[in-house]
Amino acid sequence: MALRISRDTAISETMQSLRRIFKAIQNYSQEISREFGITGPQLWALKTISQQEGLSLSELGKGMYLHPSTITGLIDRLEKKGFVLRERDRGDRRVIKIRLTAQGAALAKKSPNPIQGKMVHGLKRLKREELDSIFSSMQKLVKIMEAENVKATFFFDEE
Secondary structure, eight states: OOOOOOHHHHHHHHHHHHHHHHHHHHHHHHHHHHHHSSSSHHHHHOOOOOOOOTTTTHHHHHHHHOOHHHHHHHHHHHHHTTSEEEESSSSSSTOOOEEEEEHHHHHHHSOOOOOOOOHHHHHHHHHHHHHHOOOHHHHHHHTTTTTTTOOOOTTTTOO
């Protein structure tokens, strides 16, 4: 039988858990920025591209669970820094493929795994009931915060 905690303790521990998650992401992003000169989300994109060279923008967005406009801005910044190149697909000239430059490949190879990727991979490993419970709880938190219409991109990806 599970031990039940008080309502105040549950609220306090929920708030503390959220603070830990946000702080871990913020610390990680600051560390990556200091050490490599890019944001955590940019690193995640580099790592994702390095694992599947030649992804289209939409494939990259799906793999990172991001809206296409967010991916476009992210790739713009990485291209400007010389880490990626955009190339037209030979089979379908409407499709843009992304590949790493030598500089981007070197950075992806020497850098740590992105924290956002850890979160996605962890969520993928959950049982369906566990994932549904987290999803439902997060939807409720968004509603409580009246944040349904807040445009969300990456954590701490302001440049």
